[in-house]
Amino acid sequence: MAFKEIELNMGPQHPSTHGVLRLKLRVDNEVVLGIEPVIGYLHRGMEKLWENLTYTQIVPLTDRLDYLAAVSNNFAFVLAVEKLMGLEIPQRGQYIRVILAELQRLASHLAWVGFMANDVGAMSVLLYSFEIREDILDIFESYAGGRLTVHGIRLGGVPFDLDGEIIAMIRKALADIPRKVRDIEGLLNENRIWKHRTEGVGIISAEQALELGLTGPALRASGIPWDMRKDVPYSSYQDFVFDVPVQSGSDVDDRYLVRMEEIRQSIRIVTQALDRLPPGEFLAKIPRSPKIPPGEVFHSIEAPKGELGFYIKSNGTDKPERVKMKSPSFINLQSLELMCKGNLFSDVVGILGSLDIVLGEIDK
Amino acid sequence: MTGKTLIFEFLIPVLKIIAVILYPMLMVIVMIWLERRVVAWIQGRIGPNRVGFQGVLQPIADALKLFFKEDIIQKNADKFLFNIAPVLVMFSTLLAFCFVPLGESFKIGTYTLNLWIADSPVGLLLVLGLSSIGVFGIIFGGWASNSKYPLMGALRSVVQILSYEIPIGLTVLTVVFFSRSIDLIEIVNRQFQAKIWFGFMLPVSFLVFWISGIAETNRAPFDLPEAESELVAGYHTEYSGMKFAFFYIAEYAHMVLVSSLVVILFFGGWLQPFPNVAFLSFLRWIPGFIWYLIKIMFFLYLYVWLRATLPRYRFDVLIKLVWKWLIPLSLVNLLAVAFLQYIL
Numbered sequence: 001m002a003f004k005e006i007e008l009n010m011g012p013q014h015p016s017t018h019g020v021l022r023l024k025l026r027v028d029n030e031v032v033l034g035i036e037p038v039i040g041y042l043h044r045g046m047e048k049l050w051e052n053l054t055y056t057q058i059v060p061l062t063d064r065l066d067y068l069a070a071v072s073n074n075f076a077f078v079l080a081v082e083k084l085m086g087l088e089i090p091q092r093g094q095y096i097r098v099i100l101a102e103l104q105r106l107a108s109h110l111a112w113v114g115f116m117a118n119d120v121g122a123m124s125v126l127l128y129s130f131e132i133r134e135d136i137l138d139i140f141e142s143y144a145g146g147r148l149t150v151h152g153i154r155l156g157g158v159p160f161d162l163d164g165e166i167i168a169m170i171r172k173a174l175a176d177i178p179r180k181v182r183d184i185e186g187l188l189n190e191n192r193i194w195k196h197r198t199e200g201v202g203i204i205s206a207e208q209a210l211e212l213g214l215t216g217p218a219l220r221a222s223g224i225p226w227d228m229r230k231d232v233p234y235s236s237y238q239d240f241v242f243d244v245p246v247q248s249g250s251d252v253d254d255r256y257l258v259r260m261e262e263i264r265q266s267i268r269i270v271t272q273a274l275d276r277l278p279p280g281e282f283l284a285k286i287p288r289s290p291k292i293p294p295g296e297v298f299h300s301i302e303a304p305k306g307e308l309g310f311y312i313k314s315n316g317t318d319k320p321e322r323v324k325m326k327s328p329s330f331i332n333l334q335s336l337e338l339m340c341k342g343n344l345f346s347d348v349v350g351i352l353g354s355l356d357i358v359l360g361e362i363d364k
Numbered sequence: 365m366t367g368k369t370l371i372f373e374f375l376i377p378v379l380k381i382i383a384v385i386l387y388p389m390l391m392v393i394v395m396i397w398l399e400r401r402v403v404a405w406i407q408g409r410i411g412p413n414r415v416g417f418q419g420v421l422q423p424i425a426d427a428l429k430l431f432f433k434e435d436i437i438q439k440n441a442d443k444f445l446f447n448i449a450p451v452l453v454m455f456s457t458l459l460a461f462c463f464v465p466l467g468e469s470f471k472i473g474t475y476t477l478n479l480w481i482a483d484s485p486v487g488l489l490l491v492l493g494l495s496s497i498g499v500f501g502i503i504f505g506g507w508a509s510n511s512k513y514p515l516m517g518a519l520r521s522v523v524q525i526l527s528y529e530i531p532i533g534l535t536v537l538t539v540v541f542f543s544r545s546i547d548l549i550e551i552v553n554r555q556f557q558a559k560i561w562f563g564f565m566l567p568v569s570f571l572v573f574w575i576s577g578i579a580e581t582n583r584a585p586f587d588l589p590e591a592e593s594e595l596v597a598g599y600h601t602e603y604s605g606m607k608f609a610f611f612y613i614a615e616y617a618h619m620v621l622v623s624s625l626v627v628i629l630f631f632g633g634w635l636q637p638f639p640n641v642a643f644l645s646f647l648r649w650i651p652g653f654i655w656y657l658i659k660i661m662f663f664l665y666l667y668v669w670l671r672a673t674l675p676r677y678r679f680d681v682l683i684k685l686v687w688k689w690l691i692p693l694s695l696v697n698l699l700a701v702a703f704l705q706y707i708l
Contacts, residue, residue: 121676127407
């Protein structure tokens with residue numbers, strides 16, 4: 001049957017484009033022929049804005065990039081600045097940073113699995129995963145006061161020490177998470193409908209993934225064990241024992257499996273960091289608004305969504321001359337057309353969900 | 365005309381007609397409330413509990429809200445079809461309830477009160493036919509909106525409903541083999557005489573019918589025509605106000621209808637369970653209508669349970685499921701039942 005090819009506009013207001021992404025789809029009945037992401041609906045001119053702010057003022061603004069993983073954004077930016085300053089961070093500060101970043105990874109992955117399941121129609125998983133995420137947000141609230149945009153990491157270390165009360169909270173939450181995550185996996189892992197919706201859908205080969213610069217769980221699901229925490233350790237990640245989960249199927253299901261395993265590995269890291277938390281200072285002595293020596297620097301970390309990097313050019317004042325952000329969501333989104341072509345329209349939401357994009361980070 | 369004939373010939377039929385409109389509406393209200401509360405309970409939330417006792421009046425508040433909403437017909441829509449679509453969906457579902465018996469007839473003095481409006485010898489055929497007419501409402505609604513998402517939703521639902529009608533027809537035939545009638549009341553009476561409900565005699569038929577029934581009502585996990593994460597709201601995306609409410613109510617009324625059919629065809633309608641067990645004889649005092657309601661509510665609860673648990677099928681898998689599994693299965697089942705019927 002000849003069906004007229006239609007152009008379908010998905011978003012910017014659409015239940016499953018994860019914010020304000022707009023997709024221009026060309027579909028033949030249900031088959032996707034082409035897909036063009038249109039971005040910029042959440043553009044706030046962050047990079048330009050930062051040129052007029054001091055380094056200490058920029059850090060809380062990075063919260064608003066990937067708003068599901070605020071601490072990771074702080075972490076990446078602060079590490080880049082400290083690299084330029086040549087600043088040594090106290091060991092306790094480094095460990096607390098790792099704890100916060102890994103808790104943030106847990107929160108981000110848990111939110112992801114909820115959204116992902118909701119996109120393919122399993123509505124209850126969203127509520128279950130948010131219930132777990134709630135415990136982690138409570139920890140952030142007791143630690144830094146914020147829940148979503150936490151601002152948990154400062155230049156030179158962390159703003160507060162981890163006291164016994166918060167450590168007890170973290171330990172209690174970590175003890176609960178594996179059981180609750182198993183509940184979610186019980187709903188999805190062996191579910192036939194879930195398998196139909198995810199297995200063999202949105203395949204991207206390892207070569208294609210590398211060519212497009214895919215990072216994070218999406219790359220590891222394509223069989224490449226690249227994890228910045230393991231391969232280019234920063235902030236004492238070399239002290240911890242953990243595995244980098246890899247899958248070789250490179251489909252949506254594998255991205256799901258990788259993230260679920262990463263949740264367990266993050267729990268391992270946080271437990272080790274809490275057990276071996278070194279005593280001493282947690283914040284290096286730096287001026288309130290430090291002048292950064294002139295030069296250029298790039299530093300990237302393994303954020304929940306992939307490799308998050310900041311390029312900073314300093315001219316010797318307390319404000320950067322130029323900041324460029326390498327956001328994982330932006331780069332991962334490029335692979336959408338490759339993954340979706342020839343698949344069914346229903347799969348577009350699943351594949352988009354599996355990439356774990358956040359529009360705050362794409363549009364900056 | 366004496367007063368007696370006035371009551372029996374005129375007043376009672378009118379009251380029954382009103383009842384047959386009110387009964388599905390009441391069930392819809394109960395169902396919407398039940399769905400929200402049960403889904404909330406499954407998900408560890410509280411759900412609506414502010415309007416009325418435990419939120420029972422919430423569906424009414426929602427209906428009132430929709431009643432006062434602006435009725436939007438966008439410029440490029442085909443006005444006639446756009447307006448008639450919700451009416452068609454609602455009409456076909458409500459009309460089908462005329463043929464659904466709600467309980468055994470009982471005597472008031474000399475008058476026999478039947479808990480059904482029409483005792484048609486082809487009741488089953490009429491109900492199935494009417495529920496298929498609802499498809500036209502969906503096609504008209506999706507197509508007349510002149511918008512892409514509703515069109516895609518309508519296309520999906522046409523293919524889906526037409527495909528799933530086939531296993532429904534084939535499994536209903538197996539019941540007819542045993543009941544030797546397509547009169548819904550007669551089917552229940554046969555189950556009473558046979559002393560076993562057809563659902564236990566024909567488990568395959570029941571399962572196929574029930575799965576197809578869920579697909580026929582566009583409910584999870586077969587809710588593709590209105591898959592919110594893909595098609596926004598499917599065929600009724602462009603509808604607002606009471607017209608949207610019509611689609612919404614019709615969907616829930618259709619669920620009640622399918623559950624009623626499952627109960628009548630496979631689970632003895634208003635018959636009480638275990639009629640021969642002596643120590644359960646006190647169950648006889650519960651009227652048939654209550655048994656019937658309990659059974660319907662059980663199947664409606666399953667609808668909600670499925671919705672809260674399962675992800676949504678993809679379109680190709682959905683069609684594969686019916687053409688590769690359900691239709692062959694129901695065909696084999698039909699032949700097997702026919703063969704057994706011939707031998708016995």
